Amino acid sequence: MGERLRGRNAVVTGAGRGVGRAVALALAEEGANVVVCDLGGTADGSGADASPADSTAEECRRLGVRAVPHYGDVSSFTAAEDMVRTCIDSFGRIDILCNIAGILRPRMIFNMSEDEWDRVLAVHLKGTWNLCRHACVAMRQQRYGRIINCTSEAYAGTVGHTNYAAAKGGIVSLTYAIAREMGRYGVTCNAFAPRARTRLSWGDDSLTDGLQKRIEAGLITEERLKGMEETRKEGADPEYFAPFIAYLASDAAADINGCVFVASRSTIGIWNHPEIVRKLTRDWDIAERWSIDELERLVPQELLVDYVNPAPPRD
Ligand SMILES: NC(=O)c1ccc[n+]([C@@H]2O[C@H](COP(=O)([O-])OP(=O)(O)OC[C@H]3O[C@@H](n4cnc5c(N)ncnc54)[C@H](O)[C@@H]3O)[C@@H](O)[C@H]2O)c1
Structure with a gap:
């Protein structure tokens, strides 16, 4: 138990299970009061159950903080507003927002239904924006806030999850943008990609099958493979790295803004910010229209030096 977040009040979504539960407890261990938000549905987002949120709230209270x-459902704009309002009405203000709720509906793009795309984007990307949108009103007024969003290494490209990869990539871009909009008001916004053994990473056999196919096809990087393997290890519990999220929520992290991390039992890493790494340039004043003839020569010779196609055609 620590005192670093004593007097701070947090909203944590997806806090009934897995990563969200571990984060809610890590914040409570440092003294923060917590609104424990969880719809309580299945891994694909269907159904609802109050018991996961009730259970984590009870665990937080046992740590000596207040918990509601x-x-x-985070995908509802009005429900998200009510989560933020509940924090302000119950505890006085909202200092910390952790957007961790998530679901999976994996399928190859050529088989994915419109509903599978819409629902995953609604929970992850719109849900994260919904909570940020409402929290930023209060955080801007009070000139203080800590927002921590949950992305995935899948954002850099994956197979069998275009909906999830796009949603998590959107969360990275949203994080970069909020960091730049809200920094002047004393609000930081960062994101992390967890590696943890939960029902989302481990509970679905189709994911394990998919992983094997991806390895055989050479479609994922060594680092991504390492990350996926870590989530399947016995003891890869989110409790191990949840203190890192409490650290990001603390005063010690006041100058950490617009960063994207990876966090596991054994690793805390930081992703680079996207930047242009090589260019073809010519003088603006005398530049003519790029010709396909010159591009056929220049792109492979000068722009895509050392480039390797991640998924070349196969027989
Ligand atoms: N476990 C990993 O290794 C891993 C890797 C990368 C990213 N993530 C991300 O971590 C987050 C947490 O996932 P987890 O692994 O703990 O899975 P989990 O299924 O154990 O927890 C997710 C929680 O979110 C809740 N939830 C889902 N939809 C909701 C909604 N619409 N409104 C409110 N609550 C909702 C669920 O009820 C559940 O309790 C997700 O965003 C996931 O994409 C996890």
């Missing part, structure tokens, strides 16, 4: 469960 909320059973709303």
Whole structure:
């Protein structure tokens, strides 16, 4: 138990299970009061159940802080507003927002239904924006806030999850943008990609099958493979790295803004910010229209030096 977040009040979504639960408890261990938000559905987002949110709220209270469960759906703009309002009404203000709720509906793009795309984007990307949108009103007024969003290494490209990869990539871009909009108001916004053994990473056999196919096809990087393997290890519990999220929520992290991390039992890493790494340039004043003839020569020779196609055609 510590005192670093004593007097701070947090909203944590997806806090009924897995990574969100571990983060809610890590914040409570440092003294923060928590609104424990969880719809309580299945891994694909269907159904609802109050018991996961109730259970984590009870665990937080046992740590000596105040905790209120909320059973709303983060994809609803009005439910998200109510989560933020519940924090302000119950505890006085909102200092910390952790957007961790998530679901999976994996399928190759050529088989994915519109509903599978819409629902995953609604929970992850719109849900994260919904909570940020409402929290930023209060955080801007009070000139203080810590927002921590949950992305995935899948954002850099994956197979069998275009909906999830796009949503998590959107969360990275959203994090970069909020960091730049809200920094002047004393609000930081960062993201992390967890590696943890939970029902999302481990509970679905189709993911394990998919992983094997991806390895055989050479479609994922060594680092991504390492990350996926780590989530399947016995003891890869989110409790191990949850203190890192409490650290990001603390005063010690006041100058950490717009960063994207990876966090596991054994690793805390930081992703680079995207930047142009090589260019073809010519003088603006005398530049003519690029010709396909010159591009056929220049792109492979000067722009894509050392480039390797991640998924070349196969027989
Ligand atoms: N476990 C990993 O290794 C891993 C890797 C990368 C990213 N993530 C991300 O971590 C986050 C947490 O996932 P987890 O692994 O702990 O899975 P989990 O299924 O154990 O927890 C997710 C929680 O979110 C809740 N939830 C889902 N939809 C909701 C909604 N619409 N409104 C409110 N609550 C909702 C669920 O009820 C559940 O309790 C997700 O965003 C996931 O994409 C996890």
